[in-house]
Amino acid sequence: MRFLKIALSIGLCFVLVAALVACGGTKKETVRIAEVTRSIFYAPQYVAIEKGFFEEEGLDVKLTTTWGGDKTMTTLLADGADVALVGSETSIYVYAQGSNDPIINFAQLTQTDGTFLVSREELADFSWEDLKGSTFLGQRKGGMPQMAGEFVLKKHGIDPQNDLNLIQNVDFANIPSAFASGTGDFVQLFEPQASIFEAEGIGHIVASFGEESGLIPYTTFMAKESYIKENPETVKKFTRALFKAQAWVDSHSAKEVAEVILPYFEDTEVGLVETVVDRYKSQGSFATDPVLDTAEWENLQNIMDEAGELPKYVEHETLVNTTIAEDVMGEE
Template identity: 25%
Template sequence: MMKFTRRTIIAAAAAGTFAMMAPGMSTAFAAEKTDITIAVGGKSLYYYLPLTIAEQLGYFKDEGLNVKIVDFQGGSRALQAVVGGSADVVSGAFEHTISMQAKKQAMTAFVLQGRAPQLAMVVSTKKMPNYKQLSDLKGKKIGVTAPGSSSQMVANYILAKGGLGPKDVAFIGVGSSSGAVAALRSGQIDALINLDPVITLLTRNGDAKVVADTRKVAESESFFGGTLPAGCLYAPTSFVEKNPKAVQALTNAIVRADEWLSKATPEDVAKVVPESYLMGNRDVYLAGFEGNREALSPDGKFPEGCANISLNALKTVNDKIDPAKIDLSKVYTNKFVEEALKKYPAK
């Protein structure tokens, strides 16, 4: 006969409490891996805002995950962290899943954060006061975050609308923060393609004028012929296959964040994000969020055909990619998002 001691009674009570947990919570704790490291390049950008919202509002914890987010200087370094094994998942640009497959390193995107690149092209009001059309940029110096980056990829498409090719301009890497602002204000460049808050800072002060804007979904789709997916969570395909419950938990959290942001006011967002995100200028941050809101995914789903659009855009900065050797059906999946939407249906 079993002898009941204080220790066995406490253990039994604990087991009973665990068994009575909400179904969603017990499923989360059943995840194969609960300690997850996510690498991101530029965490404070609106581009990755759903990641921060999921973290700050406790959505990852609600799913039974202990998530550590490591911020790197750029998306390529965040990707390197996952390839090197120091991180599990990347919060980064969708097109990396395609470029990595071309290198025979399979990556799978599983939840979308942005449905447009959120990049805007501006011209210096000082250097180009008489600007009228995109063709006026011929022979000009255009600042991009880095050579071969997503910003240059998007710039190529915008220039094409003006009948210009990549060789008709000079691309100069200027980063995505104070360096980019300084480069335009000092006259080092004639035009710039960048993200917020850089764009909002320059336009509010009258230093620059917007000439193309992929923060607006309709304008973005006019350039690319459809949705060009932007920020997302992706990981090595092997990680996704070995840890489906953990990936589902991550997806649930981001889908909740996407849905929260689709209804939040700028003030709501400002109250949630770390104070450092405001960079000492609350008004600029609020205006920047309003300008980028519609470019964020409302539900985490990858639209049909988006991978092909991304491949076509990627080819403009990487001519070594052979489309015939890319299987676009393997660079993303919506199955985790579909399950997440059953648990957290859009209201």
């Protein structure tokens, strides 16, 4: 009997060891991401999850959509998330308020504006001059979409405050429904909403703000400086997984990307998702590596300054950590 018990114990040990080996030998570490919105614009993030790139790094990613820059940053500051996916301008706003634990941008996801100009009427020969005298349903004041939008309007000789009726008091999540219910002649929208409206005949895409505004760190992964210092390997693994996803998206067709990320857009036809992915790929919206360089950072602050929203100039190295991304890229 005693021999039988010993044999059973040894057998159980072998089972446990085998289970540990099968699971990678270690427990996965949870990383909570708060994304500013749900958009095909963030395709590489969803690819990293669905293709198992985070899992390969031993990370269990928990993704929450927090709908808006203010809410996303509040969630991060209140420790409701470990990492935020949001516009880099938010880190500047926090820093300008005198935070003793600044928010550090460590991996870039998108490198152009991700919004499109949608007209209520079909315009065969659209000109930016068509906006003059119109009602324009814009994004939140001080947010990157609105600032990039105003930058483009000014580039085309349009004064947003005087040449059109600019509406900015609609909550981010309610902008599409406001336009659908009849507010505005033009609206600035993310995908897939812009293409959905076009398919439903509610509006017509006439221009891309991304093509017009140049390279900017439009959406980046960021975390508190303290989190990065306390979890350097976790952040590095996170960035490595992202880089794998960026390379995968860059080397695969829009159709293949659409099929992978479709679970995040269950109410959207795969053909429409493919169209949107192709649109973003063709205009270079998806960053092909996680490095947020100095030129993009400067362009961001120039756009903020032009919009009158730059609280103070911040040096690139103050709020951007490129070492992590560069180390990961150097492993290739």
